Amino acid sequence: xxxxxxxxxxxxxxxxxxxxxxxxxxxxxxxxxxxxxxxxxxxxxxxxxxxxxxxxxxxxxxxxxxxxxxxxxxxxxxxxxxxxxxxxxxxxxxxxxxxxxxxxxxxxxxxxxxxxxxxxxxxxxxxxxxxxxxxxxxxxxxxxxxxxxxxxxxxxxxxxxxxxxxxxxxxxxxxxxxxxxxxxxxxxxxxxxxxxxxxxxxxxxxxxxxxxxxxxxxxxxxxxxxxxxxxxxxxxxxxxxxxxxxxxxxxxxxxxxx
Ligand code: 13P
Numbered sequence: 286x287x288x289x290x291x292x293x294x295x296x297x298x299x300x301x302x303x304x305x306x307x308x309x310x311x312x313x314x315x316x317x318x319x320x321x322x323x324x325x326x327x328x329x330x331x332x333x334x335x336x337x338x339x340x341x342x343x344x345x346x347x348x349x350x351x352x353x354x355x356x357x358x359x360x361x362x363x364x365x366x367x368x369x370x371x372x373x374x375x376x377x378x379x380x381x382x383x384x385x386x387x388x389x390x391x392x393x394x395x396x397x398x399x400x401x402x403x404x405x406x407x408x409x410x411x412x413x414x415x416x417x418x419x420x421x422x423x424x425x426x427x428x429x430x431x432x433x434x435x436x437x438x439x440x441x442x443x444x445x446x447x448x449x450x451x452x453x454x455x456x457x458x459x460x461x462x463x464x465x466x467x468x469x470x471x472x473x474x475x476x477x478x479x480x481x482x483x484x485x486x487x488x489x490x491x492x493x494x495x496x497x498x499x500x501x502x503x504x505x506x507x508x509x510x511x512x513x514x515x516x517x518x519x520x521x522x523x524x525x526x527x528x529x530x531x532x533x534x535x536x537x538x539x540x541x542x543x
Pocket of ligand 1: 294379449453454455456457493494495496514515517518
């Protein structure tokens with residue numbers, strides 16, 4: 286049975302003091318909700334402090350990016366070994382990184398490999414752009430992104446996938462639950478082809494793109510969708526708590542194998 290997971294991608298928001306305030310406000314509420322993995326992904330500069338602030342709670346920590354080299358002269362980059370010390374998850378291949386920082390399938394593949402090597406759990410983001418969606422190329426695009434990201438990887442233990450259609454990110458225009466469920470089902474079948482049915486059935490696949498407290502249930506109610514990668518709404522305490530609480534109510538029993 287797949288444990289549901291809600292991850293908050295804070296993106297480039299919150300100063301250190303704002304991050305401290307946000308996590309302090311979220312902690313008690315999040316800690317009261319069971320049977321969902323709750324992951325927050327603040328900016329790099331806040332990771333160490335947030336790690337201390339969530340100690341002893343059930344909240345888990347993720348980073349938003351990684352570099353693939355272990356160490357050396359790569360000014361400004363953060364290595365897998367540095368992150369392995371701090372957090373459990375790392376978002377890789379977010380569409381904003383593909384779009385604004387020219388991350389290609391090859392770079393994303395190297396980052397996935399680097400994360401797995403130090404036992405960080407990658408949250409691999411894939412998803413089609415608006416024009417690709419309109420041209421009916423969603424299946425082709427996500428299939429190719431998945432293949433490129435996982436090329437040469439024997440067995441991606443700990444991998445999580447987030448299906449984030451680019452046209453739904455930060456636009457307020459979410460996919461429908463049915464659309465997202467269909468594409469996520471396709472992604473699951475593709476991972477079964479790349480690996481095996483066991484991995485595909487255990488793999489957690491999230492939906493991301495304009496998820497709010499008001500629409501979260503549409504996604505969480507779908508059988509293929511194991512949770513959400515939440516952007517804007519993860520910065521609002523009541524919104525994020527509501528999304529996590531709804532997930533626990535709708536899917537929480539699955540984690541107990543009931
Ligand atoms: P929004 O929830 O703000 O649309 O962002 C989604 C996202 O990109 C999460 O990684």
